[in-house]
Amino acid sequence: MDTLLRMAPDGQARAAQGRPAAVPAADAGAYDAAVADTAATDAVARAGAWLVEQAALNATSVREQLLYDGWLLRFAPGPSKRTRSVNLIGPCALPLPQRLERCRRLYAERGLPLIFRLTSLRDGPELDAQLHALGWPRHGQTRVMARALDADDTAQAPAQAPIEALAETPAAMPATAQIEAAAEAPAATPPGLRIHTLSARAFARALGALRASPAAHVRAHARRLLGLPAGILPLVLEQGPEQGGAPAAAGLAVVDGDVAGLFDIAVRDGLRRQGLGGQVTRALLAGAAARGARLAYLQVETDNDAARRLYASLGFQDIYTYWYRTAPAGGQAGTPAPPPRG
């Protein structure tokens, strides 16, 4: 958990490292830019992180949601906490107990536990401290990592159908590009893998197969993807016909203007540690760059060392953190204890 402590609560950990604390007075005349440099870097980091947070909320948006006094309440049942939790998105006016009471009621009516998703950005830490004081346990620490996209990423893009054409395309798009074994991928990479862009439904099915998800989750995921207010690029890495053409890995880019989120990156059990996750990620970065995104982000749990190493090797850096707090069992309003899901 020591890495957690190094992350400043306002998301400035990255920006604060290795910069001069102050410029000697003698240099101030010529180098006032040095001070502005640090402040500007922090400000850009904060502004950019907030843009990423907005894009991430868009990319995970759900049909049933409610905006209530600066809080965004989302009510999509399913395995993913981020689509059934309360998010702080603006200033609040009402007293905290009143707000919590209404949230308890709304989530209880839907049979959902009351969970807050808290970020290291803006007023997140303050609300976090308040919930902590009320005895709400904290869990599910996640890092948001980002990297710039540039022309080099675009150059690697496999030829693809326009993003608009994908959402309703029923079956897998034709195979578009042979994945070349990346230089850093171990020699054991299975040959004959091909990358496809898929429809939202086909992607949800492929991802469901990789994760062994129940059919209801697959259907709900497909419906949510089809309703997203952003362009989606669903990719699957498929084995050749000799292996039965089964999905080996999958991943999804959600392109929201100049910011692209990478989600649902999964590799089939038994095919891990062969560089497939990296191949999918690179293809997603290329596709997002080709669609005009200039910044890519992804969310990875803090204790998922393997994934964090992979993304760091692809140039991703930590930009902010989020985590959850769940209403305590038998809490003030008698909210039922939440299932301790990951």
Add this chain to the structure above:
Amino acid sequence: MTTTPPTPTAQVFCIANQKGGVGKTTTAINLAAGLAIQGQRVLLVDLDPQGNATMGSGIDKSGLQGNLYQVLIGEATIAQTRVRSESGGYDVLPANRELSGAEIDLVDMQEREQQLKAALREVGGEYDFVLIDCPPTLSLLTLNGLAAAHGVIIPMQCEYFALEGLSDLVNTIKRVHRNINPDLRIIGLLRVMYDPRMTLQQQVSAQLESHFGDKVFKSIVPRNVRLAEAPSYGMPGVVYDRNSRGAQAYVAFGAEMIERVKAL
């Protein structure tokens, strides 16, 4: 030209950024041409062994009589080495691969970081502006550029991580200022390859303005395909398509620089 008295009137500026591909050479070439269009006498020094500023000015870097390398090791003068960019209307002190050898040869020389400054002294009176296109590395070549300059122009894209390399650059400038060249200052940040449709770029641009104030140039260079095409025709974008938005931005930036220099 050679009869002009060596009065050091030229203002010398480095175009520098420790990131590659951020538009340094495009800025150097087009600022040179944009200043020339406005009647300024300009020398563009190509300090990058890749010679992109040389080629982009329409000069064949393989057919050179001499290049910056000979000037830095004292085998030739700038007057003997400079070439006219006919398309751009300015002089170029050209570079090619040979320049990368200067790193090694300079190491053993006295005042090794002052060679360019010394050479420029002889032609300073012939120009209003000397622009130095620095490589994206912190080498002895870059150090020669910073030692010779009055100021640094930092082109940058309005990207999330654009400021990452800036601290290193600012610290380097600070060190050069303290130890080698007390004249050196940051003249300003130039926003390049700007796309106003991008929310992120707008936000970064606004943050730069609010934190750096008048150290951010008012001129903003948009992302422009004509600027990107121009080098393959051996022309500055300002000349290749004078009416393009990119060209107009660099002409405006030239005017802004002329005003700034008056205030220095």
